Amino acid sequence: MFKRSIQQIRNFHSVYHADVPILDSSKLEVKLLSKAYTDHVPKLGFNEKSVYEAAKDLKLNPNNLNGLFQFTTPSKNLSMELVLYHLRANRAKLVGYRTEANNLANESDRIRFLLKKRLLDNSPVVSHLGKALGLMVMPSNLGCSLDELHKLSDDISFYSGDRSNDFAWYSKRFSLSGVFVQSELFMLNDKSDGFEHTIEFMNDRVDEVDKLAYAYNSFEEWAIFNAHSTVNLIKSQIARG
Amino acid sequence: MSAALRFKSGFKLNALRTSFNCSLSKRTISTTPTLFQEGANSKTTHFGFKTVPEQEKENLVRGVFSSVASNYDVMNDVMSMGIHRLWKKHLIEKLDCGKRPNSQEPLNFLDVAGGTGDIAFGLLDHARLKYGDVESTMTVADINPDMLAEGEKRCLSTPYAHSPRINFLEQNGEIMDKIPDNSKDVYTIAFGIRNFTNIQAGLNTAYRVLKPGGIFACLEFSQVEEPALDYIYQAYSFSLLPMMGQLIANDRDSYQYLVESIRKFPNQETFANMIRKAGFYVPGKGYENLTFGVAAIHIGVKL
Secondary structure, eight states: OHHHHHHHHSSSTTTTTTOOOOTTTTTTHHHHHHOOEEEEEEEOSSSSSHHHHHHHTTTTTTGGOHHHHHSSSSSHHHHHHHHHHHHEEEEEEEGGGGHHHHHHHHHHHHHHHHHHHHHHTGGGGGGHHHHHHHHTHHHHHHHHHHHHHHHHHHHHHTTTTTOOOOOOOHHHHHHHHHHHHHHHHHHHTSGGGGHHHHHHHHHHHHHHEEEHHHHHHHHHHHHHHHHHHHHHHHHHHHHOO | OHHHHHHHHHHHHHHHHHHHHHHHHHHHHHHHHHHTTSSSSSSEETTTTEEEEHHHHHHHHHHHHHSSSHHHHHHHHHTTTTTHHHHHHHHHHHHOOOOOOTOOEEEOOOOEEEHHHHHHHHHHHHHHHHHHHOOOOEEESSHHHHHHHHHHHHHHSSTTTTTTTEEEEEEETTTTSOOOTTTTEEEEEESSSSGGGGGHHHHHHHHHHEEEEEEEEEEOOOOOOOOHHHHHHHIIIIIIIIHHIIIIIHHHHHHHHHHHHHHHHHHHHHHHEEEEEEEHHTTTSSSSEEGGGGGEEEEEEEE
């Protein structure tokens, strides 16, 4: 019973509760992965080598360390844990951009700002991002990576002030995830200065989502108005006898 | 006929359930740390569902394994339908130990309760075939000379026959007086720790012999969490396994003990906490369930 309640930590934001910490840096795995991610991944990529180098730096024996990652972690795979660390660490950074984002006028601008920050945080490892994405979509890892993707779009929505509590909650997050994945794929081949093409691409996608939302809301309003009118028309015809 | 049989086995199962329930309620008391920690003030321990004086358990376990040593492998295959090989393979491949080609230090493995050497040969093979490691050494420790003799016999047909890289030691896993402190990189124990008289002492010793950064890996039967599956598993293990033991090895009592000792072993969470208590750092949730929790792999790291 107790165990279940620990596992079922809510997967949405609540203004009434403290945020669930994204990374616990007191843990050995996190220390090792963070060392590997910051010092070695930009050169060596998302693979075992980076973790082995980090283990050497931390005076640990790399020859017996796989067991630390391959049994009890969610993905049960060393390279995938490194990729998940990349996702979590960059998601954790978003908290720091919140105050800056709060100065922006509307929700759409804040979303654009946070997406831009998140995409640019990919830049140190962008040359290895293709392989990382390949790992993420492997069937055995897909569950973990989709979970992280949902958490990312949930965080961005929440930080940008989303208060929706109807079906829009889902559609906003789905479309945000879509925008982020498309932009990240675009980024893989982006050679422009400071990834300005990627940012432009991302802004275009957000524009599309905004337009679609406007179109949907307008259609909804029109449909509801006409439904009401029809009902009233029928009522009045019946009342006339 | 079959109805009568079913009734009979159902009845038996119920009887066993009751005895299991009793023992469960007993265990909630006895799992308090004192029993597992030193047992100085508690003079009895479990031997299957029986309660026996502590000093006797070692001899009783010795008796069980001496009598099953010769057809241990056949019986394992029959009872687990060959799945124990997959579990062991999974453990070895995921541990992925071995001296990497660009590394300086060879590894020192210790396989405890590894009488027949499945894990020991598997680990050495993995290191040799995947990383070209021909330097790491293996110590196989077992309390039972008959099981150890079985392993030495099997060693002759492996590439490690008469090699200085592997040595067999008759050792009590709770004490390990011939193994110095901080001397091993990898401690493995597969299907052995539940036979220890004092499990916590065994874990404390594991912590003592490992070097800082060393890894502790334990493959052991555990509890099936899904109640429906657990019912099937209990029915299978309590009704069929002792019968198979009788038919194949002509030794019902030993296999009855094996089944009962599996049931008596602490569940995943409790055992993970015992590993923590011995001083290990336990990564993640601490264990991985295999086949719905019939077996589980527990990991600990000495920091």
